[in-house]
Amino acid sequence: MLExxxxxxxxxxxxxxxxxxxxxxxxxxxxxxxxxxHDLSRADAPAELAALAGDCLSPAGREQVMLCLxxxxxxxxxxxxxxxxxxxxxxxxxxxxxxxxxxYGVGPITALALTCWLGGAGRFTSARKAVRFAGLDITxxxxxxxxxxxxxxxxxxxxxxxxxxxxxxxxARSAAPDHAYYAxxxxxxxxxxxxxxxxxxxxxxxxxxxxxxxxxALATV
Numbered sequence: 001m002l003e004x005x006x007x008x009x010x011x012x013x014x015x016x017x018x019x020x021x022x023x024x025x026x027x028x029x030x031x032x033x034x035x036x037x038h039d040l041s042r043a044d045a046p047a048e049l050a051a052l053a054g055d056c057l058s059p060a061g062r063e064q065v066m067l068c069l070x071x072x073x074x075x076x077x078x079x080x081x082x083x084x085x086x087x088x089x090x091x092x093x094x095x096x097x098x099x100x101x102x103x104y105g106v107g108p109i110t111a112l113a114l115t116c117w118l119g120g121a122g123r124f125t126s127a128r129k130a131v132r133f134a135g136l137d138i139t140x141x142x143x144x145x146x147x148x149x150x151x152x153x154x155x156x157x158x159x160x161x162x163x164x165x166x167x168x169x170x171x172a173r174s175a176a177p178d179h180a181y182y183a184x185x186x187x188x189x190x191x192x193x194x195x196x197x198x199x200x201x202x203x204x205x206x207x208x209x210x211x212x213x214x215x216x217a218l219a220t221v
Contacts, residue, residue, distance in 0.1 A: 001218065004089050004116050005157075008109070011082045012159040018075040025049070025068045032061045040072070086112055095119045095217030099206055104177050105170035106202060110163040114206045117160050119217040127204035135161050136200050161199075168198030 022040055029037060034056035037049055046069050053065040090096040090108035095115035100108050117133070124130045131137050135156040171182040172191065178198060185194035210217045 001116050001119075004086075004093075004112060007082060007085055007089070008113050008116065008159050008163075009157075011079065011086060011109070012162055014075055014079050014082065018072065018079060021068045021071045021075065025065055028057065028061050028064045028068075032057050034061075046073070083109070092220045093217075094219045094221050095210055095213055097221065098213065098217070099209060102209055103167075103202055103205055105167040105198075106206070107167070110167045113157075113160050113163040114203075115210065115217055117157055118203075118207055119210045119213070121211075121214040123210070124207055127207040130207040131200050131203050132156075134164065134203050136164070136196065136203060164199040164202050165195055167202050168195040171195075171198045 025037070025040065029035070029052075034052060037045075037052060039045060040049070049065065049069065053062045057065065086109050090100070090112040093112065093115055096108060096111040099106050099111035099114055103111075106114070118124065118130055124133065128137075133156045135158075169191075170176060171178045171194070172186075173179065176182065178201070182194045182198055185197050
């Protein structure tokens with residue numbers, strides 16, 4: 001479990017770094033008045049972006065964009081390697097397999113994160129404590145009196161919070177079983193609140209499933 005946690009944390013850090021390089025590209029284009037370049041995930045996107053930089057950016061701007069492209073290629077390759085390792089680990093962990101099959105929006109990597117941090121007999125005495133552990137509970141006040149109530153505590157492992165939040169966002173799809181609730185919260189509040197509400201539901205359901213599995217959740221298959 002400790003090895004899987006370490007790989008998950010490395011994957012999360014690389015995902016954040018990869019996103020940051022994409023944001024740098026958009027910032028350079030914006031500040032130099034170049035056309036917006038939306039999709040960097042396509043196979044031909046780097047060549048198109050390099051051509052755009054050559055036509056529309058200053059020498060410094062072109063160098064910035066080319067640096068970003070090199071870093072995106074490097075981090076993307078590392079992400080692919082880590083993802084393959086995580087998928088292999090999830091396929092051989094009983095708890096991860098059960099969660100991925102049982103909860104809508106929970107893929108192998110999210111299921112692996114849930115099992116690594118929430119699995120095991122007697123891990124939590126209630127689902128509410130699991131939500132608090134993940135840092136998705138709402139704070140009532142702060143110790144110094146300067147923080148307004150109603151914010152997330154953001155305690156616990158960030159990678160777990162990120163994974164279940166991404167899973168919660170899948171309920172924006174019209175085919176999702178809980179789409180009606182997601183849409184109602186989004187209309188009343190916003191999409192982020194709706195995804196967080198779904199994330200808390202995912203944590204609670206995962207906690208119940210893993211509690212029923214007990215130590216078998218950590219067994220290899």
